[in-house]
Amino acid sequence: MTIIPSFSESLDDPGQGSQGTGTVSKSSRDNKPRRLEVLSDKQSRLDQNLELSLRPQILRDYIGQSRLKSIFEMSIAAAKTRSEALDHVLLYGPPGLGKTTLAHVVAHEMGAKIFMTTGPGLERPRDIIGLVHQLEVGDVLFIDEIHRLSRVAEELLYPAMEDFVIDLTSGKGQATRTMRLPLPKFTLIGATTKAGMVSNALRDRFGFVCRLEFYSDEELGMIVRRTASLLGVQVKEEAVKIIALRGRGTPRIANRLVRLVRDFSQYKGISPVDDALAAEALEAYQVDAIGLDPTDRRLLEILIDTYSGGPVGIDTIAATLGEDSDTLEDVYEPFLIQKGFVQRTPRGRVATPIAYKHLNRPIPSMQLNLELT
Numbered sequence: 365m366t367i368i369p370s371f372s373e374s375l376d377d378p379g380q381g382s383q384g385t386g387t388v389s390k391s392s393r394d395n396k397p398r399r400l401e402v403l404s405d406k407q408s409r410l411d412q413n414l415e416l417s418l419r420p421q422i423l424r425d426y427i428g429q430s431r432l433k434s435i436f437e438m439s440i441a442a443a444k445t446r447s448e449a450l451d452h453v454l455l456y457g458p459p460g461l462g463k464t465t466l467a468h469v470v471a472h473e474m475g476a477k478i479f480m481t482t483g484p485g486l487e488r489p490r491d492i493i494g495l496v497h498q499l500e501v502g503d504v505l506f507i508d509e510i511h512r513l514s515r516v517a518e519e520l521l522y523p524a525m526e527d528f529v530i531d532l533t534s535g536k537g538q539a540t541r542t543m544r545l546p547l548p549k550f551t552l553i554g555a556t557t558k559a560g561m562v563s564n565a566l567r568d569r570f571g572f573v574c575r576l577e578f579y580s581d582e583e584l585g586m587i588v589r590r591t592a593s594l595l596g597v598q599v600k601e602e603a604v605k606i607i608a609l610r611g612r613g614t615p616r617i618a619n620r621l622v623r624l625v626r627d628f629s630q631y632k633g634i635s636p637v638d639d640a641l642a643a644e645a646l647e648a649y650q651v652d653a654i655g656l657d658p659t660d661r662r663l664l665e666i667l668i669d670t671y672s673g674g675p676v677g678i679d680t681i682a683a684t685l686g687e688d689s690d691t692l693e694d695v696y697e698p699f700l701i702q703k704g705f706v707q708r709t710p711r712g713r714v715a716t717p718i719a720y721k722h723l724n725r726p727i728p729s730m731q732l733n734l735e736l737t
């Protein structure tokens with residue numbers, strides 16, 4: 365069974381975004397924006413420790429993604445009634461939306477252990493064999509960045525996923541021998557930010573293929589409240605809203621913003637955090653009222669000022685910005701597309717009237733027509 369939406373839909377659909385209302389802090393066009401830890405896809409040790417302590421354990425505490433949650437609720441209950449492992453699951457979506465967290469929640473709800481690894485971590489056959497060897501019935505094997513699995517690893521996984529066996533080969537040439545080892549029925553949960561890079565053969569072996577959506581402001585508000593209370597920070601309701609609005613629909617970023625606001629309020633000796641303090645804290649970190657950081661704004665500036673609004677290829681934007689195109693595609697672009705600032709067309713990226721407005725640039729007549737239609 366495959367859960368909607370399909371891959372083509374997810375990759376091509378730019379999503380309907382609301383119009384930005386925030387102000388633009390004028391970043392110098394000559395200065396390459398400083399990569400902010402706030403929006404970075406990289407995780408510091410502090411982040412990792414924080415995430416461990418904040419991660420919800422059970423489905424009830426997992427906020428948002430209601431469609432996925434109800435499907436998992438039903439499937440987990442059914443699998444438990446039959447005393448079977450849950451079907452294999454592929455989770456995809458931008459970083460920080462809760463793929464790893466959901467895998468932990470599923471394992472917890474199934475009363476199973478979880479083994480974590482990454483696509484590049486399974487380079488050699490013995491990496492996989494060493495891992496599957498430890499599995500027991502119902503356990504979850506979580507493979508992050510599954511699109512980066514090597515061909516050999518992928519081929520070893522096919523029979524493991526389908527028939528719960530693994531083929532071991534030894535010797536070379538005519539002396540090659542293959543031995544088939546049975547495996548306990550386990551659940552493979554794969555996660556990726558690049559659904560289009562997962563081969564069809566691998567994708568077809570997942571029972572569920574699920575896209576994680578950006579969180580609404582209300583859902584992010586619930587996450588902000590929960591995180592603030594777990595961190596012991598008092599945050600007024602209006603400040604919760606400000607943090608949620610700047611969290612880019614992403615729990616990891618919202619949690620980072622709560623941490624920054626907490627540090628700022630401790631430094632200033634002000635508690636509880638009110639809207640003015642939250643806004644001041646986040647402006648200090650150059651996150652604007654709708655969550656855009658200097659890299660986002662520079663990307664839009666390049667698109668509008670250097671390339672007359674596009675269309676322009678992502679590699680060209682990346683080269684002009686001095687950023688890695690993978691990072692632009694995985695970390696920055698999904699939110700800009702979702703908010704309706706950028707459109708992805710077959711000829712390249714195009715800035716929308718919303719982007720012109722956000723940067724206080726006059727909307728060219730062609731774009732104006734686009735807005736009116």
Ligand code: ADP
Pocket residue numbers: 414415416418419420425426427428429458459460461462463464465466555587615616619
């Ligand atoms: P991904 O694997 O998609 O990059 P993670 O699962 O690591 O994202 O999520 C990052 C952090 O965001 C988690 O540690 C957790 O604290 C928080 N988080 C993610 N999803 C949720 C959720 N649905 N409800 C509450 N917190 C969440």
